[in-house]
Amino acid sequence: MTELPRKAAARTARLAALPLGYAGRQAWGLGRRLGGKPAEAVLSDVQQRTAEQLFRTLGELKGGAMKFGQVLSVLEAALPEEVSAPYREHLTALQDSAPPMPTATVREQLTQHLGADWRERLVWLDGAPTAAASIGQVHRGRWVDHATGADGTERDVAVKVQYPGAGEALMSDLRQIARVARGVAPVFPGIDIKPLVAELQARAADELDYTLEAEAQSAYAEAFAGDPDIVVPGVVAVGGEVLVTEWMDSPYSLAHIIREGTQEERDHYGELFVRFLFEGPHRTGMLHADPHPGNFRILPGPDGEPGRLGVLDFGAVARLPGGTLPAAMGRLMRIALESDEESLVAGLREEGFIKEHIDVDPALVLSYLAPFVEPADHERFTFTREWMREQFERVNDPRAETFTLNTRLNLPTSYLLIHRTWLGGIGLLSQLGATAPFRGILEESLPGFAVD
Structure with missing residues (x-):
């Protein structure tokens, strides 16, 4: 067996062990309950042990396993504190690191994709x-x-090199994760894992195509050139599985601010993140759809004051029909804020969120959605882990009237990546604990939201 298939087989075996481990922990938990331990405490123990295995496994892997782990890491804020705290280190480690490939392999990739004269x-x-x-x-x-500089002037660059066989590993891992979703689901109650994996699978080909990534990054770099708050490095060269861009001199990413930042830094960079998220589609017709902290770099100002926000990794972008976020998205948010339940249901039907043959109670729909648009109802809203946790616990509470409504709503294909980005963005802001002028930013940049 060659090295690549051997490594792929090892990854598959480790991923396949996740549901087996969960089954064993369930049996262990049942034994503890029979022994008199409270059900809530047992559930917490099972979740902690499952999460520790999951993120330890994902943190040591590449391909789809790490991609899946990075997406989940942004949603860590939704977990109960007593469950998330013991393994938060595993989650945040996924946002900034992965095992390196050998130097010889890097050089082979450069020769193959940039040419022998690289x-x-x-x-x-x-x-x-x-x-x-x-x-x-x-x-x-x-x-x-x-070709462009006869004097041979040197400049610092970032050289992004794809792992050999990354495409095969990515798709293989995502297929395996889809099969073992049952063993992952207990870690994230209230999050439907299967659609998340399906969406990652659908976007995998785009993320592997560095030419597409270079086109997206070039468009963003041009659109934000000279911006006082946002920095996007320009593209220098691209070839197959190698992408060369301008170097960004940044000491750390938003993951550092999440761990150690002052409140001033949290608020400052949280606001810049929201502005970038919504201003990007307005300027480029594309949505940067990979909002995990490692993709956002800190460029401190003079004397260490909060400065600009650098943005990396344009492999996952949504190329928006019509070149903008859907105007219906802004209109529906505004209607929900105005508590117009009948118009809300009508608008959701028109966009395909409620299918024609599905009957729903408009009051329940408003009750279900209102908390999700709550940040847009304040001049300045403070995102917290507690607030996000309340939203996930609320939709996952079988005692709540709105519990069954989730199964009656539909997520149109055109909103899949927008939904994932919105959820991931809210998760990142909740990890930051940032206070931001959310409503004002939406009024400036989200089509359909501003009042005429």
């Missing part, structure tokens, strides 16, 4: 990666573009 342009390359993600890793280098 050393004439990439005159220096750091042997150790500066960052690693689910399908590739980044090295710092120095680039000379002889």
Whole structure:
């Protein structure tokens, strides 16, 4: 067996062990309940042990396993504190790190995808990666573009190199995760894991295509050139499984602010994140759809004051029909804030969120959705883990009237990536604990939301 199939088989075996581990913990939990331990305490123990195995496994893998883990890591804020606290370190580690590939492999990839003469342009390359993600890793280098600069001026660049066989590993892992979703679901009550994996599978081909990523990043870099708050590095070169971009000199990512930031930093960078999220589609016709903290870099201002926000990784973007976020999205949010339940249901039907043959109680629909649009009802809203946790517990409470409504609503295909980005963005803001002028930003940048 060659090295690549051997590693793939090992990943599959470890992922397949997740539901077996969960089944064993359920049996262990049943024994403890029979022994007199309270059901709530047993459930917490089972969730903690399941999460520890899950994120330890995902944190050591690449491909789809790590991609899935990065998406879940943004939703950590929705977990009960007594469950999330013991393994928060496993979650946040997924946002900034992955095992590196050998230097020889990196050079082979550069030769294959940039050409045998790559050393004439990439005159220096750091042997150790500066960052690693689910399908590739980044090295710092120095680039000379002889075609445009006769003087041979050097500039610092980031060289993103895809792991050999990343496409095969990505799809294999996602298929396996889909099969073992039952063993993952207990960690995230209230989150439907299968549609999340299906959406990741649908977008995998785009994320593997560095030419598409280069096109998206170039569009964003041009749109935000000269912006006082947002920095997007320009594209220098692209070839197959290698992408070269301008270097961004940043000491750390938003993951650092989540762990150690002051409240001033949390509020400042949280506001810049929201502004980028909604201003990006307005300027480019695309939505940056991978809002985990590792993709957002901190560029401190003078004397260490909060500064600009750098944005990386444009592999996952939604190319929006009509070049903008749906105007219906803003209108429906405004209608929900105005408590117009009949118009809300009519608008949801028109957009395909409620299918024609499904009957719903308009008052219940408003009750179900109102908390999700609550941030837009305040001049400044403070996102907290407690607030996000309340929303997930509310929709997952079988005693609540709105519990069964979730099964009667439909998520149209055109909103899949928007929904994932919205959920991930809210999760990131809740991890930050940021206070932001959410409503004002929506009025400026979300079509359909502003009052005429």
